[in-house]
Amino acid sequence: MNKMKGLVCKECKKAYPAEAIHVCEFCFGPLEVAYNYDAIRSVISKEKIQQGPKSLWRYKDLLPIEGEPTAGLNAGFTPMIHAKNLGRILGLDRLYLKNDTVNCLTLSFKDRVVAVALTRAKELGFDTVACASTGNLANSVSAHAAESGLRCFVFIPSDLEAGKILGNLVYKPNVVAVEGNYDDVNRLCSEVAGEYPWAFVNINIRPYYSEGSKTLAYETMEYLDWQAPDHVVVPIASGSLLTKIYKGFHEFESLGLVGPVVTKIHGAQAEGCSPVAEAFKEKRDFIKPVKPKTIAKSLAIGNPADGFYAVKVARESGGLIESVSDEAVVQGMMLLAQKEGIFAETAGGVTIAVLKKLAEQGVFKRDESVVAYITGNGLKTQEAIAPSVGAPWLIQPSLMSFQEALKKSDALKEEGDR
Amino acid sequence: MKVRIPTPLRKLTDGQGEVLAEGKDVADLIEALERTYPGIKGRLCDEQGALRRFVNIYINEEDIRFHEGLQTPVKSSDEVSIIPAIAGG
Numbered sequence: 001m002n003k004m005k006g007l008v009c010k011e012c013k014k015a016y017p018a019e020a021i022h023v024c025e026f027c028f029g030p031l032e033v034a035y036n037y038d039a040i041r042s043v044i045s046k047e048k049i050q051q052g053p054k055s056l057w058r059y060k061d062l063l064p065i066e067g068e069p070t071a072g073l074n075a076g077f078t079p080m081i082h083a084k085n086l087g088r089i090l091g092l093d094r095l096y097l098k099n100d101t102v103n104c105l106t107l108s109f110k111d112r113v114v115a116v117a118l119t120r121a122k123e124l125g126f127d128t129v130a131c132a133s134t135g136n137l138a139n140s141v142s143a144h145a146a147e148s149g150l151r152c153f154v155f156i157p158s159d160l161e162a163g164k165i166l167g168n169l170v171y172k173p174n175v176v177a178v179e180g181n182y183d184d185v186n187r188l189c190s191e192v193a194g195e196y197p198w199a200f201v202n203i204n205i206r207p208y209y210s211e212g213s214k215t216l217a218y219e220t221m222e223y224l225d226w227q228a229p230d231h232v233v234v235p236i237a238s239g240s241l242l243t244k245i246y247k248g249f250h251e252f253e254s255l256g257l258v259g260p261v262v263t264k265i266h267g268a269q270a271e272g273c274s275p276v277a278e279a280f281k282e283k284r285d286f287i288k289p290v291k292p293k294t295i296a297k298s299l300a301i302g303n304p305a306d307g308f309y310a311v312k313v314a315r316e317s318g319g320l321i322e323s324v325s326d327e328a329v330v331q332g333m334m335l336l337a338q339k340e341g342i343f344a345e346t347a348g349g350v351t352i353a354v355l356k357k358l359a360e361q362g363v364f365k366r367d368e369s370v371v372a373y374i375t376g377n378g379l380k381t382q383e384a385i386a387p388s389v390g391a392p393w394l395i396q397p398s399l400m401s402f403q404e405a406l407k408k409s410d411a412l413k414e415e416g417d418r
Numbered sequence: 419m420k421v422r423i424p425t426p427l428r429k430l431t432d433g434q435g436e437v438l439a440e441g442k443d444v445a446d447l448i449e450a451l452e453r454t455y456p457g458i459k460g461r462l463c464d465e466q467g468a469l470r471r472f473v474n475i476y477i478n479e480e481d482i483r484f485h486e487g488l489q490t491p492v493k494s495s496d497e498v499s500i501i502p503a504i505a506g507g
Contacts, residue, residue: 238507
């Protein structure tokens with residue numbers, strides 16, 4: 001089956017071959033994969049998907065590769081949980097969390113996009129892969145490049161969290177720490193990509209790479225017994241994830257795998273970097289870039305490539321885009337950990353804090369299904385939460401010492417409150 | 419001043435990734451580029467002359483939207499980069 005027709009400009013619809021290009025030569029609009037949906041419709045079915053591998057490759061028919069997957073064979077198909085404890089607090093009977101903090105290989109949703117990007121890069125004949133990253137993407141590209149035996153360059157802002165820097169170095173790629181913010185790194189990489197024949201996963205491979213995010217929507221619908229949810233809450237950095245989740249829902253709808261989709265797509269940003277939320281609130285159709293200042297570094301893109309499209313998707317689907325303070329981000333991380341046992345990174349805190357804000361505004365009805373996407377692991381951003389988590393009791397190895405500490409603490413009091 | 423040209427526009431600059439041009443502000447610089455490389459203005463600007471949504475221009479690594487947009491003044495020692503907005507994330 002030839003499922004890919006080629007690439008097409010999202011703006012002016014000019015067609016291009018399915019090569020390593022990402023921008024329309026005429027209007028600079030983004031190139032997207034054009035699928036042969038008739039051919040896909042003839043081969044795809046719920047049964048075929050259910051019999052597929054327990055990874056995102058069960059949706060291979062809707063992913064832009066020509067042959068068999070060769071990277072990230074265990075990516076995706078992460079747990080989805082019915083979050084009853086958090087739901088009780090927020091007044092939601094059907095709150096679900098998609099837990100990509102345990103994605104494979106590197107504990108973030110980026111393993112999805114990298115599985116697709118590296119498989120495609122190899123198909124296109126590249127021997128070197130690269131990326132501009134706020135951390136998670138670099139970790140994933142580094143790990144998958146190591147596994148695939150590809151040369152690797154990752155470009156990151158120099159002030160990233162220690163866990164994210166170490167999470168690159170261990171795979172021994174070429175780690176380039178740039179003295180600047182992510183937007184500086186991204187601009188530099190666009191220029192580097194013009195000079196070196198490398199597969200930059202989120203630049204010249206971006207049309208393929210970004211499609212990997214659709215699998216979060218597919219897995220959500222499959223888990224919900226082949227239905228799209230009433231609401232989703234998605235963190236926004238570049239805006240790509242949010243637009244691709246929307247696309248995923250509507251692809252399943254048009255292929256007849258689910259009924260009519262009325263999902264409201266809500267976006268979440270941190271106040272210290274909220275150019276998309278600002279554009280949404282001010283009803284603008286253009287993004288004013290900002291200089292990010294937030295602990296949610298993985299979302300700190302001041303000049304988001306898909307910001308315009310994210311605003312459009314939220315608006316058209318009936319969703320909202322909200323922002324929250326860094327303090328609320330930390331509270332969101334704690335709430336998620338202490339109620340559902342999921343230790344998410346700062347982006348997860350942003351998502352939970354916005355979920356809470358929307359719930360308090362009465363955006364959700366009690367019996368509506370709401371899915372929040374938790375995209376990265378808290379062990380990678382320990383600095384952000386370390387000052388808020390307290391310290392262990394330090395005692396001598398004696399029963400008396402323990403009992404004294406217990407008396408001083410309020411652990412038993414809390415027990416009595418239950 | 420030096421102007422760096424992105425890959426999608428290099429067919430218009432005989433394959434050159436870097437060209438020289440002068441102007442008093444960014445709009446003026448684009449007119450100068452148009453005189454040497456006809457067609458380039460139409461790629462960068464829409465019919466009303468505004469910069470296209472998916473084009474970013476930087477002067478010495480700073481986005482002109484943090485200054486005065488197309489009216490941002492430039493001088494010979496500046497380095498200008500034209501970069502597609504769609505990247506990253």
